[in-house]
Amino acid sequence: MGEILDLFAGVSPEGAWTVTQVTRRARAVVEAGLAPLWVRGEVSGFKAWQSGHWYFGLRDRTAQLRCVMFQKDNRRLPAPPADGMQVFVFARPTLWEEKGEFRLTVLDLLSTEAGGLWQVAFEKAKAALTKDGLLDPARKRRLPRYPRRIAVVTSPDGAALRDIIAVTTRRWPVAELLVVPTRVQGDGAEGEIRGALALVTRLQGLDLVIIGRGGGSREDLWTFNHERVARAVAALPVPVISAVGHETDVTLCDLVADLRAPTPSAAAEAATPDAAEVLVDLDHLGARLARGLAARSSRVAERLDRGFDRLTGVLERRLERHRQALAGLAGRLDALSPLRILERGYALARDEQGRVLKRVAQFTPALPFRLRVTDGTVAARVTES
């Protein structure tokens, strides 16, 4: 400002002020008389410019104020206010000299709706995710029991990563942790996280993803409430554990994940079995293996026994049949024995050579022959034919 103006010069045309002098003076008066202050009113005519600056009116029943909120101030907010929304703004009253317009330079803006702008933005994104079925509990995948490759999307120098590494190393030596570093808060964190998630989808043989960060203010956690981050998490091809929010503050990332863990350590515990317990399981399996084989071999032995019994039975029965057949045969042989016939009074004649004489013609005159009767042999001779 600098120049000292005679406030009374302007009372006559000769002392007229220039426009610039007036606006400059008015601006000084406004800024001196109205320190930055909180103002409440209803948003109207909201417009976000290409530059990122926001322009809108703030009004009540009888008056209206022009407002601007510059990009450097509004970028901390999760979403722009909507027309008709009741808001509180913390603003510096000023006068825009180029337009001679009285206005508020807004430094902060709170919605009077429950939870404020954050809640509004959160609910809006949540509704969009719900509409696409991404919050459906049926979408939740089971975590692998014995994961090997685990991707960890988090800040490379935060306590979250340290905790996850410590817990995993203690519990599950089989694991291979693939850390995908990203900033988790601040300008550009949203894009970085989405880049990290894109990288995750290109990892081979991945079993599980942990995405997380340590605690922080709601503003710090906001990156994980971006709809596009949530969609990228939902699109991961393997199960995801999210450890972003707090007990009370659930993020959208938590909601779309297959499991939500309260802290990064808890996420690592949920991700991995305890090797000590698995070793006990292995012992049980070993015992069952041994019992299984023992039972199997004793069953085989039993079967062999039974088979042997059956075989002996068959043999014995067969032998018995043979014995009976032999006995019958013996009886029949006995009946056919010539001795039995002689017993009944028949005699058998043989010549000197022992040939049996069966026909009259064989008995030539004076032939000596022998007669076999039941109790011996008698010498005989043919007397006449």
Next chain:
Amino acid sequence: MARAREPLNFAEQLERLEEIVRRLEGEELDLDAALKLFEEGVERLRQARERLTAAEAQVKQVLADQAGNVRVEDLDG
């Protein structure tokens, strides 16, 4: 000898082991098949224990280079 023919990851290894135990306990097997299964089971059990006791969790870092290729390298510290 029934040895593991290809390297399985831990989960597959344990799955196979559980299957072997179930078969030994449940199925009608001849002694020869049972013995083969048992031997494979013992071998897999040994490998699984070894993995749990001898190995240490590995920590690596994933980065993308300018060309957009994925690089996996050991994490310092």
